[in-house]
Amino acid sequence: MDIQSYLNQDQKKDLLRLLTAGSVDDGKSTLIGRLLFDSKKLYEDHLAALERDSKRIGHAGEEIDYALLLDGLKAEREQGITIDVAYRYFSTSRRKFIIADTPGHEQYTRNMVTGASTANLAIILVDARTGIITQTKRHTYLVSLLGIKHIVLAINKMDLVNWDKSIFENICSEYKSFVTPLDVPDINFIPLSALKGDNVVDISANMPWYHGKSLLEFLETVHIQSDRNFDDFRFPVQYIIRPTLDYRGFAGKVTSGVIARGDEIMVLPSRKTSKVKSITTYDGDLDYAFPPLSVTLTLEDEIDISRGDLLVHPNNLPKIERHFEAMMVWMDEHPMDPSRHFYIKQNTHNTRVRVDKIRYKVDVNTLEESPVEHFKLNEIGRVVLTTVKPLYFDPYKKNRSTGSFILIDPVSHNTVAVGMIIDKMSSDDLPSVITTREREQIARGENLISTEDYVKQYNQKSATLWITGLHGSGKNLLAFTLEKRLFDMGATVVLLDGFSVRSGLSRELDFTPADRAEHLRRVAYMCKILNDQGIITICSFISPDENIRRQVAEIIGNERFHLFYMDTEIEFCRKLDRYGLYKQVNEGRLKLMPGIDAPFNIPEKPNLSFKTDDPLNIEKAIGYIAASGIFPV
Amino acid sequence: MKNYNISNLKELEAEAIHIIREVAAEFENPVMLYSIGKDSSVMVRLAEKAFFPGKVPFPLMHIDSKWKFREMIGFRDHYASEKGWELIVHFNKEGYEAGIGPYTHGSKVHTDIMKTQALLQGLEKYKFDAAFGGARRDEEKSRAKERIFSFRDREHQWDPKNQRPELWDTFNARVHKGESIRVFPLSNWTELDIWQYIRLENIPIVPLYFAKERLIFQDNGNLILVDDERMPKEMAERATMRKVRFRTLGCYPLTGAVESDADTIEKIVEEMMTATKSERTTRVIDFDQEGSMEQKKREGYF
Numbered sequence: 001m002d003i004q005s006y007l008n009q010d011q012k013k014d015l016l017r018l019l020t021a022g023s024v025d026d027g028k029s030t031l032i033g034r035l036l037f038d039s040k041k042l043y044e045d046h047l048a049a050l051e052r053d054s055k056r057i058g059h060a061g062e063e064i065d066y067a068l069l070l071d072g073l074k075a076e077r078e079q080g081i082t083i084d085v086a087y088r089y090f091s092t093s094r095r096k097f098i099i100a101d102t103p104g105h106e107q108y109t110r111n112m113v114t115g116a117s118t119a120n121l122a123i124i125l126v127d128a129r130t131g132i133i134t135q136t137k138r139h140t141y142l143v144s145l146l147g148i149k150h151i152v153l154a155i156n157k158m159d160l161v162n163w164d165k166s167i168f169e170n171i172c173s174e175y176k177s178f179v180t181p182l183d184v185p186d187i188n189f190i191p192l193s194a195l196k197g198d199n200v201v202d203i204s205a206n207m208p209w210y211h212g213k214s215l216l217e218f219l220e221t222v223h224i225q226s227d228r229n230f231d232d233f234r235f236p237v238q239y240i241i242r243p244t245l246d247y248r249g250f251a252g253k254v255t256s257g258v259i260a261r262g263d264e265i266m267v268l269p270s271r272k273t274s275k276v277k278s279i280t281t282y283d284g285d286l287d288y289a290f291p292p293l294s295v296t297l298t299l300e301d302e303i304d305i306s307r308g309d310l311l312v313h314p315n316n317l318p319k320i321e322r323h324f325e326a327m328m329v330w331m332d333e334h335p336m337d338p339s340r341h342f343y344i345k346q347n348t349h350n351t352r353v354r355v356d357k358i359r360y361k362v363d364v365n366t367l368e369e370s371p372v373e374h375f376k377l378n379e380i381g382r383v384v385l386t387t388v389k390p391l392y393f394d395p396y397k398k399n400r401s402t403g404s405f406i407l408i409d410p411v412s413h414n415t416v417a418v419g420m421i422i423d424k425m426s427s428d429d430l431p432s433v434i435t436t437r438e439r440e441q442i443a444r445g446e447n448l449i450s451t452e453d454y455v456k457q458y459n460q461k462s463a464t465l466w467i468t469g470l471h472g473s474g475k476n477l478l479a480f481t482l483e484k485r486l487f488d489m490g491a492t493v494v495l496l497d498g499f500s501v502r503s504g505l506s507r508e509l510d511f512t513p514a515d516r517a518e519h520l521r522r523v524a525y526m527c528k529i530l531n532d533q534g535i536i537t538i539c540s541f542i543s544p545d546e547n548i549r550r551q552v553a554e555i556i557g558n559e560r561f562h563l564f565y566m567d568t569e570i571e572f573c574r575k576l577d578r579y580g581l582y583k584q585v586n587e588g589r590l591k592l593m594p595g596i597d598a599p600f601n602i603p604e605k606p607n608l609s610f611k612t613d614d615p616l617n618i619e620k621a622i623g624y625i626a627a628s629g630i631f632p633v
Numbered sequence: 634m635k636n637y638n639i640s641n642l643k644e645l646e647a648e649a650i651h652i653i654r655e656v657a658a659e660f661e662n663p664v665m666l667y668s669i670g671k672d673s674s675v676m677v678r679l680a681e682k683a684f685f686p687g688k689v690p691f692p693l694m695h696i697d698s699k700w701k702f703r704e705m706i707g708f709r710d711h712y713a714s715e716k717g718w719e720l721i722v723h724f725n726k727e728g729y730e731a732g733i734g735p736y737t738h739g740s741k742v743h744t745d746i747m748k749t750q751a752l753l754q755g756l757e758k759y760k761f762d763a764a765f766g767g768a769r770r771d772e773e774k775s776r777a778k779e780r781i782f783s784f785r786d787r788e789h790q791w792d793p794k795n796q797r798p799e800l801w802d803t804f805n806a807r808v809h810k811g812e813s814i815r816v817f818p819l820s821n822w823t824e825l826d827i828w829q830y831i832r833l834e835n836i837p838i839v840p841l842y843f844a845k846e847r848l849i850f851q852d853n854g855n856l857i858l859v860d861d862e863r864m865p866k867e868m869a870e871r872a873t874m875r876k877v878r879f880r881t882l883g884c885y886p887l888t889g890a891v892e893s894d895a896d897t898i899e900k901i902v903e904e905m906m907t908a909t910k911s912e913r914t915t916r917v918i919d920f921d922q923e924g925s926m927e928q929k930k931r932e933g934y935f
Contacts, residue, residue, distance in 0.1 A: 003903040011829050015641035084796065086777040087770045089823045096641040098821055110798055117800035230637060239654045243687035251683070253651045253802070258635065282682035290637045294650035294683070307658055331798045345803055348658070406803050413807040415797045 013091065016224060017098045019115045019148065021139040022125030027156045031125065031194035032101055035216065036090050038201045085115040094220040104135060109142065109364060109378035110331040113418065116146035117404075120224045123152045123215070128161045128191070131171045137178060138364045144182040145327060145380070145420065147400050149227050151179070152188045154215060159193040163206045181591060186222075190215050228291050232394060233257030233265075234318065234402050235311040236347035241296055249280055249296035250305055255347065255401035256394075257313070259297070260288040266314040267305050268392045273314055274301040308349040310392040310402075318392045318402055325359070325422045327396075328383045330375035332409070332416035338374050342416065344387060346405035351389040353407065358383050359514060375417070382422070395423035423508060454534025458492045460631040462531040464556050465621075466539045468549065468603060469566030470595045471581060472573035474612040478566065479540035481618050486536065491631045494530055496523055497540040511592050517548050524555040531560050536631065544594035546601035562628070564621065565606035570595040572612065642829055649676075649818040650683040651802055652781060656763050656816050657683075657690050659806035663763035663816075664756075667693040667720070669705045670882045671838050672767035672819055675827055677718075678836050679818060680765075692719040694755055694764075698747035699729050700884035702860050708839045723755035735886040736865055743884070753789050756813065763806070763814045771823045781820045787811040825902065832898045842901065844878040844893040855889035 022028040088099040100115030102108065116122065122143040126136055136153075143151060153175055161167045168191045179187055190199055191210055198204030201216045213221070234255045241249040259265070259276060266273045279286040280296040289295045297311065305311075312318065330336055336355070344353040360369035361381035375381060396403030407417040455461055465482070467475045476497055483495045502509070505522055509515040520543055527537045543549050553561040573595070574582045584590040585597070594600040608624055610617045625631055639647075656663050665680060667673050680689045695709060713720040725733075728746040735743040756764060770777045780796050782804045797805055808814060819827070831838060848859040850872040857864075858879075859872045864886065877890035878901070895901040 003899045003906075006906075007829060007832065007899065007902060010825070011642050011833060012640050014639065015644050084778040084793070087821070088777065089771045089821075091823075091825075114798050114800055118802075225637065228637070238651070239658045239684075241684055241687040247686060249686070251654055253647065258637070280686065282685040288635055290635075290639075292639070292644060292647050292651075294647045294654070296685070343807065345805065347803065348655075400801065404801050404803065406798075406800060406805060408805055408807055413805070413809060415799070415805045418798065418800050 009093075010091075013094065013096050014224075015096045015098065016121060016219060016222070017100070017119045018219065019100045019102060019112075019119035019122040019143070020125070021102060021112060021122060021143070022104050022135075022154075022156075026104070026125035026127050027194045028104070028125050029101070031123075031154065031156065031192075031200065031215075032088060032099055034194055034197060034200050035097075035099075036088060038197070038216070085111050092216065092220055097219065104139070106135075106138065106364065107378065109138075109380070110329065112139065112142055113146060113329050113331075116143055116148055117418075119146075119148055120227055121150040121152065121219070121222060122148045123154050125154050125156050126171060126175075128155050128157045128164075128167055128171070131167075132174050132178065134365045136175070137367070140175075140179055140182060140184075141362075141364055141367060144179075144184050145329075147396055147420070149184065150186040150188070150222055150224070151184050152190060152215065152218065154194075155189065155191045156194050158191045158198065158204075158207065159196050163191075163198075163204075165207070165209045168210075177588065180588070188212075188218065190218065229256035229399055230258055230290060231256070232316055232318070232399060233259050233263075233311075233313045234394070234399065235259065235265075235297065236349065236402075237305055237307055237309045237311065238348045239307060240305070247298065248302070249298050250311065251294070251296045252311075252348070253294045254289050254291045256291050256399050257316075258288055258290045259311075261285075264314055265297075265299070265311045266317070267303060268310040268312060268318075268320060269390060270304065270309070272301075272303045274299040274303055276300075310347075310349070312392075318394045318399075320390050320392050322387050322390045323356075323384070324391070324393065325382060325384050326405070326419035327362075327380065327422060328355075328375070328407075328417050328419040329380050330377060330417050332414055333377055334412075334416075335377070336375040336417070341410065343408040343410055344385075344391075344405050345408060346391055346393065347401060349391065351387050351391070352410075353385050353387045356384040356386055383419070385419075393421050396420035397423065449533075451534070455633060458534050459633055460491050460534070460536055461629055461633060462534050462536060463560050463562055463625075463628075463630045464527045464531060464537045464539060465562050465564060465625070466541070466543070466549070466552065467564045467566065468541065468543045468606075470568055470570055470573045470600055471542055471593065472576055472578050473566040473568035474610075475540040475542075475566050478564070478610060478617055478621065479538050482621055483538050485618060485622060486538075486625070486631060489631070491536055492534070493536045493538060495538045495540070496526065498542070501526075513545070513592075513598070516543075516545070520548055520552055521555070524552040527552075527556045531556060542594055542600075544598065544600040546603065549601075549603065562608075562624075562630075563603055563606045564608045564610065565603045566612060567602075567609045568612045570600075642826060642833070645822055645826060646679065646682070646830070648802070648821065649679045652804070652816065652818040653680050653683040653765070655804055655806065656765065656814075659804075660763040660814070662759070662761050663691045663765070664721070664759065664761040665689075665691060665693045665765040666752075666767070667695045667709075668767065668882070669695065669701070669709050669839060670767065671831060671842060672769065672822075672827055674836050674838050675822075675830050676765060676767045676819060678830075678834060689718070692721050694721040694723060694759075694761075696748060696752045696755055697722050697724040698743070698751065698884050699724055700734060700743070700747065700863075700886060702839075702841055702858065702882060702885045702888075704841050705839050705882055708837075712837065721755070721759070723751060723758070725751035725754060734863065735884060736863065740887050744887070747884075756789070761813065762808055763816055765816045765818060767819050768817050769822050769824070769827075770817075770820050779817065779820070781817050782806065783815040783817065784808070785813045785815060789813070791815075824905065828898055828902050828905070832902075839882060841879045841882060843896045844876050844900075845896065846874050846876050847890070848872045849875045849877055849890060856892070857888075858885050858890060860885040 020028055020032055086101045090097050100119055102112040102115035124139050155168055155171055172189045191207055192199035198206055199214045201214055203214050234257055235252050237250045238252040241251050261276050261279055263276045264273060277298045277300050279289050338355055341352050341354050344351055358372055359382040361372040361379055362369055394402045403421045405419050406415050409416045467479055469475045479495055483493050486493045501523055506519040509519045530537050577583060585593045592598040725747055733743055733746045768776055780799045784797055849856045850859055850868045856877055859869045878893045878895060879890050893904060895904045
């Protein structure tokens with residue numbers, strides 16, 4: 001091939017940014033060194049310097065220490081560890097690569113998070129002799145937290161375990177069961193020996209049982225184009241270009257979605273709309289632009305737009321909120337002072353922010369959640385934030401750009417934390433984020449109907465009949481039968497169950513303890529509103545936590561709250577498995593099932609207890625309701 | 634049918650434009666350091682692209698050590714006037730008047746006074762709070778770890794142990810008075826990317842990059858061009874014509890040429906692909922001491 005056609009081909013290659021995670025002991029630097037070496041990037045003088053250094057400060061004995069290529073800074077080299085993120089570049093005939101090489105130890109979590117933020121793919125190294133260790137889990141969690149869609153688990157040092165297929169397979173299956181809940185779409189396993197070169201560039205003759213690609217071939221061919229978001233057009237305005245009175249261009253990067261000439265756009269926060277007149281670039285106007293191009297847009301109409309505004313399609317808006325929740329990583333040496341305001345920078349948008357609440361801290365080794373007062377360096381957790389001006393954002397899972405932000409300390413100006421916005425918003429903290437002034441703006445209407453009027457009108461005393469019990473214990477059967485009987489008898493009743501509430505009002509919540517609590521809090525407030533207006537509510541919820549049930553009772557009013565308990569053995573519910581959920585639990589597809597892998601607190605003092613399928617249940621309930629003076633009065 | 638493929642060069646270009654615009658938007662008084670080299674030429678083109686059809690909203694500054702190749706200075710002045718750049722040329726007046734130079738004072742003193750000190754003087758004189766540099770991470774080991782927005786304290790020092798975290802493409806541009814940020818929009822470019830871009834964009838570069846018969850004195854294995862009469866006579870007298878080109882440009886007594894027949898970009902790339910020396914080996918200053926680039930950067934050198 002002549003050089004002209006080489007260059008023509010070279011300039012068309014795409015770019016893959018990847019992260020390598022693992023410790024020196026896993027052979028990470030050796031692996032990178034070999035990728036660089038084998039792809040002919042290493043020039044002779046780099047190699048000569050390397051041989052000289054290896055003899056003096058190397059840790060690899062007689063072999064060339066590839067790690068020295070990568071450890072840049074002098075102090076680090078003398079300690080024999082890579083401290084910061086180092087970027088390395090190489091290319092093959094098919095693709096160009098940028099490697100973010102990050103250190104493995106827990107105290108360098110922030111460095112790994114930094115490297116992961118721009119990567120498409122992560123190579124996580126495992127020593128075949130030790131298998132999945134705490135560090136592997138930590139790295140995998142961080143990679144999933146930062147939204148990397150492709151993981152290669154590189155099982156290294158296969159030469160030291162006699163190229164044993166069963167060892168490889170055991171590691172794969174152990175890893176799969178760990179990684180499944182973390183929601184990483186593409187996981188791959190490659191057995192290799194970085195030191196000997198097996199399966200790094202060429203397929204190994206020592207492992208004929210492995211039929212996949214070598215690491216390099218995999219990196220060259222993995223499909224990354226669809227990792228970009230082409231659906232939701234987001235254009236944070238970065239800079240206004242105004243060379244003449246006639247030209248007013250809005251410069252910025254298309255962070256997601258596609259914009260075409262003639263498209264209607266909306267400006268946030270003003271919500272003014274216009275049409276795209278042109279997409280200007282130095283190399284000529286474009287018909288359309290897509291991520292990650294940096295372009296300049298002109299509009300048909302003169303509207304006021306400044307840096308920090310966001311251009312979107314009017315039929316596809318992001319969230320516009322001052323309150324939101326995020327996973328946050330604390331990056332500063334100084335612990336967080338929760339009473340402080342910070343600057344927040346999200347894309348081109350700068351405002352101030354306050355941390356209202358830390359919901360929990362995640363132990364990066366065990367993924368356990370625990371309460372915490374403030375964050376220290378490298379700690380990660382879920383927070384509730386309030387900004388001074390609203391942000392226009394998408395959840396990080398959908399959009400790495402509009403879903404991410406950094407926090408800057410107003411005094412030191414250091415970047416102290418980074419965050420990824422979550423799709424869920426638990427509003428039990430809203431009272432703490434509504435300011436007094438805002439509260440004053442909520443006008444209270446005057447109720448013209450008294451409690452006595454309601455009792456007289458409906459011939460009933462408002463109450464909430466709350467049925468708790470394991471999944472499949474017959475709560476719904478009782479609830480619906482009871483509703484029908486009361487209705488037929490002339491009572492005014494509203495029934496709330498998991499299905500009706502979760503399919504709408506609590507749609508964004510899942511089944512973690514925090515989300516269950518939020519879900520039930522919403523139900524409790526609905527019951528309160530209904531009860532306040534004389535209506536009887538029947539609630540059918542697993543509601544496994546005694547504390548939460550007590551809180552629900554407090555919200556509704558203890559005197560109005562009546563707890564019914566379906567007293568059923570878990571084995572009975574499991575055997576019957578009316579809805580097939582227990583089967584899913586068995587297959588590992590469902591987690592946090594009360595009574596199985598999450599606790600169910602048997603109520604200490606229920607007002608009534610029922611046995612499943614007792615034909616007298618309904619009469620018992622009706623009798624109780626009459627005896628308590630609920631209905632009829 | 635729309636095509637959303639993007640080549641590596643387009644992606645790097647988009648990234649650099651984003652970085653350059655971000656600096657123009659967030660800093661009060663940025664400057665682009667212009668070294669006249671090939672990387673600088675690419676960086677200036679990217680700045681032109683970033684603000685098209687407007688003009689680049691910040692000045693360029695060249696730190697003249699007074700020992701640059703004459704062809705560099707000619708090239709600089711020609712393009713500055715042709716393109717209408719706002720160009721500041723700064724040199725260390727005291728150093729110049731004291732006659733500092735590599736032949737009389739050695740490369741270390743010369744580089745410190747006429748380059749590092751001159752740069753700091755220039756930045757302070759105009760109170761720049763951000764300065765673009767054309768450095769790339771693939772050039773040298775300590776650069777591989779440097780941020781794109783690289784924070785400098787009031788003494789212009791870089792602390793490699795205490796760099797600001799830098800995630801996604803969200804850059805922290807906040808500094809106190811007197812502090813500054815060095816910005817490297819070409820961080821993720823490789824030497825080959827630079828040549829590709831020059832080729833595709835037809836970016837003019839100093840002819841010293843192309844092979845030609847030149848008058849060369851061989852000094853400890855370095856091929857030094859006899860660029861003016863300041864080279865000591867006993868050296869200049871022993872010079873011979875050799876066909877050479879330069880992979881990097883700087884002060885002529887400190888910049889070694891390589892023997893080459895490459896007189897087009899294609900041939901340069903071809904030579905590079907089969908090269909056995911990385912480009913910084915032609916810079917004499919890197920070899921002063923182990924880790925010397927890191928040392929210089931800590932002190933404020935680019």
